[in-house]
Amino acid sequence: MKEEVVKTNQQVYFSQSDIDYDDLAKICSQKTLQEDYPFADSVSNNVVIYDANYLETFIGDSENELRLKTELHQVLEGGPGVFVIRNLYRHDAIDQSNNIFEKIVESEGNTSNDHFASGTNTRIWNAFQKVALEDPNAFISYYSNNLLKLVAESWCGPNSQMTAQVNIVRPGGEMQKPHRDYHLGFQENQIVELFPISAHRLSNYLTLQGGVAHTDMPLASGPTMVLPYSQQYELGYLAWRDNACTDFFNDNAVQNQMNKGDGIFFNPALLHGAGSNTTKDFHRIGNLLQISSPFGKTMERIDYLKIINRIYPLLLEHSINKTLSEKLIENVLVCATDGYAFPTNLDNDKNSNSKLQGMTMFELTKQSLLDLVNLENFSLKLLEHQKIRFTN
Ligand SMILES: [Fe+2]
Incomplete structure (x- = not known):
C-alpha cells in the first residue's frame, strides 16, 4: 500500500x-x-x-x-x-x-x-x-x-x-x-x-x-x-x-x-x-x-431544560461567590444548554437586521447568570424563550 x-x-x-x-x-x-x-x-x-x-x-x-x-x-x-x-x-x-x-x-x-x-x-x-x-x-x-x-x-x-x-x-x-x-x-x-x-x-x-x-x-x-x-x-x-x-x-x-x-x-x-x-x-x-x-441530528435526545433548571442554582452560587470563573461556567454551559439557534419558529423568533438568528438558550443562560437572575425568574424566561422558538 x-x-x-x-x-x-x-x-x-x-x-x-x-x-x-x-x-x-x-x-x-x-x-x-x-x-x-x-x-x-x-x-x-x-x-x-x-x-x-x-x-x-x-x-x-x-x-x-x-x-x-x-x-x-x-x-x-x-x-x-x-x-x-x-x-x-x-x-x-x-x-x-x-x-x-x-x-x-x-x-x-x-x-x-x-x-x-x-x-x-x-x-x-x-x-x-x-x-x-x-x-x-x-x-x-x-x-x-x-x-x-x-x-x-x-x-x-x-x-x-x-x-x-x-x-x-x-x-x-x-x-x-x-x-x-x-x-x-x-x-x-x-x-x-x-x-x-x-x-x-x-x-x-x-x-x-x-x-x-x-x-x-x-x-x-x-x-x-x-x-x-x-x-x-x-x-x-x-x-x-x-x-x-x-x-x-x-x-x-x-x-x-x-x-x-x-x-x-x-x-x-x-x-x-x-x-x-x-x-x-x-x-x-x-x-x-x-x-x-x-x-x-444527535444520537441521543437530551432534555436541556431539565438539566439547566437542575444545575442553575449551583452555577448562580458560583457566579455570586466567584468560586468558578466566567470562563469555566461558560464551559459548563456549552455542554448543558443548546447553543445553536436552529431549528426555530421563524414567525415568532424575529431576527433583527444585523443578525440572522435569534437568541440561543446558551446566550440566555449566560446573560441570566451575569445578571444574577434567580432560578424562578430564569425558569420563566427560559419557558418563554422555548415557547417562542418551538410552538408551531
Ligand atoms: Fe438563499
Missing part, C-alpha cells in the same frame, strides 16, 4: 483577510459543457437545464436512477453547482398550492419578511407544515413528486428532511443581497472564523437548496440570480458580506427565466440572491425548499 504523507502544516482556520478574489474569479471562469451532462436538455448561462418529462423515464429503474443521481450530484459538487428542472410540477398542482398560500397569507396579515432583503416581499415561514394542516390532499400531491425525492437523494442521501418557505415578491421588491445559505451562511463572520475549514466544506453537504416557480418568472420579475461554480470557493462563507464580493457577484451572476412549475436546485454554498421585481404589476411566487441531511 502506498504510504500517505500526513500533512500537518496546512492552515485550518481562516479569516476575512484570507479572501482572494483572484481565486474566486478563476473558479467562476469555468464553462459548463453540455457533453459533460448527457441527461441534460441544454445549458443556459452556464446552468444545466433538465426536462422533467425526460427525467421521469429514469424513475423506477434503480440503475437508471443511480446514473441520474450521479449526474445531478456532479453538477452540484464539481460542476456549476446549480441546475433547473423544467416542468417539475404540473400547473394544477401549483394552482392548488397557490390557493392555500393565499389563504395563509390572509390569515397571517402579511407581516413576515426575509433574511436577506428588505422591502415589499411576503414570506410564509414553515409553509411545509402550514400547507399540511390546511389541506392534506394538496400536501400529499405536492410532496409525492418522484423527481423531488430523487433530487434530494442525489445530494443528501436517503432520509433527508424537508422544509419549505414561500416567498412572494411584489412589484418593486428589492434584490436580495447575494449570499450563501444555511448552515454557515446564517452565521456572522466572527462565528464562521471559529469553524475549521473542514466544517466550511461540510456545510455544503448538509443541505440542498431548491425553489419551485409558482408563477412564471420572466427576467423582469427577478428569478434567482446565481454565480455558477462559486460553491467551489472555500472561503465563500466569509466573503459574502464583503462589498467586493457583492460587486463581483453583480458583474458575473446569471439569471435564467423560469416558467410556472419549473424547479431550481443548488448547492447551499453557491452565491445567489433573488433578483429585483422591476415589473409594475407582477407578483412573483416561489416555494423555497430546503432539504436537510439527516446527519444534523
